[in-house]
Structures are given as structure tokens and as C-alpha cells.
Amino acid sequence: MTRSAVVGALAGGLIGMVGSSLATPPSPTSIEQGRVLYQRHCAVCHGPEGRGDGQQAVSLSPRPGNLISAHTSAKTDQDLLKVIANGRPHTAMGAWKDRLSDDEQHAVLAYIRSLVRFTRSATPPPPAP
Ligand code: HEC
Numbered sequence: 001m002t003r004s005a006v007v008g009a010l011a012g013g014l015i016g017m018v019g020s021s022l023a024t025p026p027s028p029t030s031i032e033q034g035r036v037l038y039q040r041h042c043a044v045c046h047g048p049e050g051r052g053d054g055q056q057a058v059s060l061s062p063r064p065g066n067l068i069s070a071h072t073s074a075k076t077d078q079d080l081l082k083v084i085a086n087g088r089p090h091t092a093m094g095a096w097k098d099r100l101s102d103d104e105q106h107a108v109l110a111y112i113r114s115l116v117r118f119t120r121s122a123t124p125p126p127p128a129p
Helices: 003-020 028-041 077-086 102-120
Strands: none
Touching: 028 102, 077 102
């Protein structure tokens, strides 16, 4: 097996494992939908990989959260969906509930969670297609 096949299999296994423990496992399509939405709406602040290093990040106070940090990862889906829907007062994080449907908010969260899984892997993630 090639190295990238091994990485792919590992990542696939991880997603399968975590996914199956959720009530409604995110499907690959919703993660892909979330990726598109994230790149369009969120990456300017939160950065292309959720590290809180988007183009606008340097001019914001407080800085956008690092979405793949342990701090954020430890929060429940409910907590994070609430922030996405309503924004966070006194920060640049706005409310998305009028701009994204419930499904889209879930998809974007599924995408954020998928970033964490790849990052947690001991091996570097496969190059983006
Ligand atoms: C204008 C810049 C900006 C944009 C655009 C933005 N955010 Fe944020 N976001 C922030 C800031 C600032 C915070 C607050 C800092 C913090 O909570 O650590 C934040 C906080 C969050 C949090 C809470 C993190 C935590 O640990 O509680 C989540 C989740 C989040 N954003 C998701 C998103 C999603 C999803 C989008 C796109 C739909 C988005 N953000 C778009 C600036 C932005």
C-alpha cells in the first residue's frame, strides 16, 4: 500500500468511528456542502483550515476563535450551533441564522469537526485535491 492510501484508510476509519457514535452521522455530502459554505462565509476570519488565521483576523479584537483548538472541540454541537446561529456578543462573530438554513449550519459544523479529525491524526493530512 502507498503512504497516501494508508493515510486515507486511517482518516476514513476515524471518520467512520466518530460518525457512527453520533445520532445523525454527517454524510460526505453534507461535509462537502459545509466545506463550500465555510470557504465562502467563514474562512476570511477563521482561516482556510479553521486555525483562526483568516485575512481579516489580524484586524479583529478579539481574534476569531481557532476552531480546531481543544477549547472549541470540547464544546458540544449544541453550543457551537448556538454561536453560529446567534453570533457572539461583543465580537465580530455575527449571527448566521438568517443567512444559512438549519441544514447549512449543521453542514458547516460537520465540516469544522472534520478539520479537527484530520488535524488530530499523527500523520500529515493528504494534500488538497
Ligand atoms: C467577521 C469575522 C468572522 C466571520 C465571517 C465568522 N466568524 Fe466565527 N467567530 C469570529 C470571532 C471574532 C469569534 C469569537 C472569538 C472566540 O469565540 O474565540 C468567533 C467565534 C466562532 C465560534 C465559537 C468558537 C468557540 O470556541 O466557542 C464558532 C463555532 C464560529 N465562530 C463559527 C463560524 C462559522 C461557521 C462561520 C461562517 C458561517 C463564522 N464563524 C464566520 C469571527 C468570525
